[in-house]
Amino acid sequence: MLKVIASPNAPKAIGPYSQAVVAGGFIFCAGQLPLDPATGKLVSGGIKEQTRQVLTNLKAVLAEAGASFKDVPRATVYLINLDDFAGMNEVYAEMMGESKPARVTIEISKLPLAALVEIEMTALAPQK
Numbered sequence: 863m864l865k866v867i868a869s870p871n872a873p874k875a876i877g878p879y880s881q882a883v884v885a886g887g888f889i890f891c892a893g894q895l896p897l898d899p900a901t902g903k904l905v906s907g908g909i910k911e912q913t914r915q916v917l918t919n920l921k922a923v924l925a926e927a928g929a930s931f932k933d934v935p936r937a938t939v940y941l942i943n944l945d946d947f948a949g950m951n952e953v954y955a956e957m958m959g960e961s962k963p964a965r966v967t968i969e970i971s972k973l974p975l976a977a978l979v980e981i982e983m984t985a986l987a988p989q990k
Contacts, residue, residue, distance in 0.1 A: 869926035872919040873897035876974065881923045884987050889927045893940065893982040894919040895974060904975050909946040912978045913953040920983055921957075928988040931961040939967040940980040950979055 867882035868874075872894065875881060882891040896905050896912035897919070905915045924930055941950060947967060963983070973980050 867923060867927045869922045871899055871922035871926070873899045873902055876902075882927055884927055887987050889924065889929055889933075889983075889985040889987050891920055891923050891983045891985065893938075893980040894923070895977045895980050897975075904977060909941075909949040909978050910953050913950045913981075914957065916979055916981045917954065917957040920981060924983070924985055927985070929985045931958050931963075933985040933988075934961060934963045934983045935986065937963050937965045937981060937983045939965060940970050940973060940982075941967060942970060942973055942978055944969040946978060 865884040866880045867884060867889065869881060872881055875892065879892050882889050884890075894916045896915040897903065898905050898915065899919065899922070905911055921931065924933070939950065939954070941947065944967075950967075
């Protein structure tokens with residue numbers, strides 16, 4: 863059985879998808895963009911500000927599902943410019959703390975709303 867996760871502290875989905883779905887002992891988080899949940903608009907600033915907002919959004923989605931970054935074994939980062947890797951990585955390391963999931967970083971040509979970064983995560987669901 864699938865359980866849909868919807869956090870009021872993260873941006874509403876901008877398409878026909880869920881913020882996250884719990885299935886088979888995992889939480890599958892949709893890619894998060896650097897949107898301010900209060901306004902639904904892209905945050906101002908560069909890669910560091912956008913990465914911080916993306917991870918803040920993911921943290922809220924995970925919390926709604928009863929998890930945190932420490933429960934994440936895998937993440938995927940999408941950048942529109944790999945030259946932004948160092949700035950993204952600096953904020954990522956700061957916000958993830960001791961959590962160091964396996965990660966892939968991919969340069970892609972374009973993201974929705976002209977975002978610079980999108981991150982998706984898979985986490986372990988809390989045991990009942």
